[in-house]
Amino acid sequence: MQPRVSRPLLAAWIAVITALLIGSTACGGGGSDASSPPSSIAAEGLPRANTATTTRGTIASPSFKGSAGAGSGRDVGADGTEPAGEEGGDGPAPAPAEDVAGRAVVDLPDDSGDAQIKVMYVLPADAADRRLDLDGTLARSIASTQAWLGHQTGGPKLRYDTTNGQLDIGFLRISRTGADMAATGLNLRDAIEAELVKAGFDKANKVYAVYYDGDSQGACGGGAWPPKLPGKVAAQYLRGHAPPPAAPCGSQPIGGSTTVPAYLDIAALHEIFHTLGAVAECAPNHTRAGHVAGDPNDFMYAGDQPWGSPADLILDIGRDDYWGHGRTDCLDLARSAFVDPRPADAQMPPGWPAGNAG
Numbered sequence: 001m002q003p004r005v006s007r008p009l010l011a012a013w014i015a016v017i018t019a020l021l022i023g024s025t026a027c028g029g030g031g032s033d034a035s036s037p038p039s040s041i042a043a044e045g046l047p048r049a050n051t052a053t054t055t056r057g058t059i060a061s062p063s064f065k066g067s068a069g070a071g072s073g074r075d076v077g078a079d080g081t082e083p084a085g086e087e088g089g090d091g092p093a094p095a096p097a098e099d100v101a102g103r104a105v106v107d108l109p110d111d112s113g114d115a116q117i118k119v120m121y122v123l124p125a126d127a128a129d130r131r132l133d134l135d136g137t138l139a140r141s142i143a144s145t146q147a148w149l150g151h152q153t154g155g156p157k158l159r160y161d162t163t164n165g166q167l168d169i170g171f172l173r174i175s176r177t178g179a180d181m182a183a184t185g186l187n188l189r190d191a192i193e194a195e196l197v198k199a200g201f202d203k204a205n206k207v208y209a210v211y212y213d214g215d216s217q218g219a220c221g222g223g224a225w226p227p228k229l230p231g232k233v234a235a236q237y238l239r240g241h242a243p244p245p246a247a248p249c250g251s252q253p254i255g256g257s258t259t260v261p262a263y264l265d266i267a268a269l270h271e272i273f274h275t276l277g278a279v280a281e282c283a284p285n286h287t288r289a290g291h292v293a294g295d296p297n298d299f300m301y302a303g304d305q306p307w308g309s310p311a312d313l314i315l316d317i318g319r320d321d322y323w324g325h326g327r328t329d330c331l332d333l334a335r336s337a338f339v340d341p342r343p344a345d346a347q348m349p350p351g352w353p354a355g356n357a358g
């Protein structure tokens with residue numbers, strides 16, 4: 001008899017263990033999606049995404065070669081932010097003057113002292129500045145997921161950082177190049193979090209939803225997954241690359257609607273859910289480090305099937321794993337302190353305050 005673990009199974013376990021050792025869920029792969037936005041979304045005026053399989057879709061932009069994506073323009077000259085343009089470049093560009101009107105390079109005064117999610121637009125040292133924080137793209141991305149979430153829950157949404165009633169989107173140009181950051185591989189999320197902490201974006205009551213306009217290797221996004229993977233940053237890699245045959249992360253639209261999320265928009269919310277602790281291992285359908293097995297239309301699904309189209313995704317099918325199950329012995333994000341309105345028995349993510357590994 002040969003009671004040994006098969007090599008594929010062993011490899012799978014190693015992958016899981018590796019995912020747990022690094023600071024993000026294996027989320028780029030989790031819930032991979034071969035989705036193209038359904039016609040209803042296209043009808044909303046979103047740019048038509050390509051239909052190629054992707055693991056974490058993103059902005060409608062080509063690969064990281066200095067040319068900005070369709071419709072995004074290249075802000076060269078307007079504020080002196082000439083991007084190096086080449087992967088690897090010749091080193092960091094001089095610090096550009098990016099404190100253009102309306103841009104928040106510091107955390108502006110908060111409307112609320114409660115737990116909240118701060119949206120950030122983060123650029124590598126040598127990346128083109130597409131001003132997604134200023135042109136409404138990120139605000140629409142958040143608005144669309146808020147609309148989706150409110151529809152799913154019957155009301156409750158998430159609480160975002162606002163100032164004077166407006167979404168307070170922070171901006172950070174980090175000192176490392178895109179290639180340098182991408183070389184961190186699956187540790188990219190940790191590297192981004194370290195840069196945020198260094199810049200002072202680490203308030204005790206905040207999770208940070210980062211739209212990182214740089215390349216990646218192996219995923220289009222990543223989240224923390226407390227308590228096992230502590231952290232406060234949920235990140236989307238807007239010019240990232242998931243393993244082939246997935247399309248480049250930048251091949252899908254973002255922020256095209258305030259009411260109907262496209263793939264990247266909903267993927268960003270997926271990473272936020274991870275960072276708030278979902279899906280806990282005690283959930284009956286938990287699988288693959290923070291996901292649920294079963295129906296690929298579940299918002300937190302991961303498995304061998306492609307993720308459902310954004311319009312088909314459902315928040316916790318059966319309401320037994322991560323939202324509204326009502327049990328007190330397993331994480332229920334309906335009770336998260338980040339939910340607005342604040343639940344009566346609101347709780348911070350497990351293990352909070354999130355310890356920063358690096």
Ligand SMILES: [Zn+2]
Pocket residue numbers: 025026027028030031270271274290291302
């Ligand atoms: Zn995931």
